[in-house]
Amino acid sequence: MGDLKKKKVDHIALTMGDEGMLIEQEKSSPDEKAIARLRAYIELFYEKQLEKMGKEEETKMARYRTYKNGITGHRYQGYYIIKGDQKGLFQIWREDKTVFQDHIYDYDECEWIIDKATASDETMSIIKQLYGMEIYQLSSLLVELMQKKEQAGLDTKNAELYKWVEKIRKRKAEDRLF
Numbered sequence: 763m764g765d766l767k768k769k770k771v772d773h774i775a776l777t778m779g780d781e782g783m784l785i786e787q788e789k790s791s792p793d794e795k796a797i798a799r800l801r802a803y804i805e806l807f808y809e810k811q812l813e814k815m816g817k818e819e820e821t822k823m824a825r826y827r828t829y830k831n832g833i834t835g836h837r838y839q840g841y842y843i844i845k846g847d848q849k850g851l852f853q854i855w856r857e858d859k860t861v862f863q864d865h866i867y868d869y870d871e872c873e874w875i876i877d878k879a880t881a882s883d884e885t886m887s888i889i890k891q892l893y894g895m896e897i898y899q900l901s902s903l904l905v906e907l908m909q910k911k912e913q914a915g916l917d918t919k920n921a922e923l924y925k926w927v928e929k930i931r932k933r934k935a936e937d938r939l940f
Contacts, residue, residue: 833859839880843872874933888923892930893940900931 826844828834833855835844842855846864852872853864862879866872881889892900907924910916916924 831857831859838873839876841876841879843869843876871938874929874938877929885922885926889926889930890940892926893934897931897934900927900934903927904931 826834826836829837829842833842833844835842835855840857841862842857844853844855845851846853846866848865850867851864852866852869854862854866854872854876856862863875866875878886878889895903904924904927907916907920907927910920911924
């Protein structure tokens with residue numbers, strides 16, 4: 763059979779500097795090279811994700827404005843979503859400037875909390891029923907509603923169902939709790 767030991771590969775690099783030529787020699791296996799390359803890709807991916815999150819944060823900040831009552835935030839269904847005291851956290855305020863809920867980690871989570879708080883009993887039962895479905899079932903239902911929307915348009919009941927299916931499917935895809 764042959765020798766199964768991994769061979770070390772010599773790498774010699776010549777560097778021209780002010781003080782002349784520097785010769786660097788390094789021994790590494792092909793696996794170490796692959797691991798180093800993967801680390802570089804992961805670091806690059808991580809940097810891109812941070813940039814993307816920063817851009818998303820900027821677009822969410824664009825939603826905020828100062829209202830006549832002095833609250834700076836985004837008005838959503840009678841509540842205000844504002845930046846929390848700690849960086850990266852949000853709060854939900856009522857119209858009378860009292861805190862409805864705080865220490866919320868995500869803007870979309872704030873909207874979800876408000877949606878649940880303002881939903882009627884009938885709507886809440888629909889939400890719970892939809893949340894009990896699997897993601898492939900929600901996708902199938904969403905496709906049906908999209909086709910109806912394209913063909914003849916949706917009545918108000920189906921338009922609301924479409925909105926909830928879309929939100930719940932997104933939440934389940936992100937593995938968020940009810």
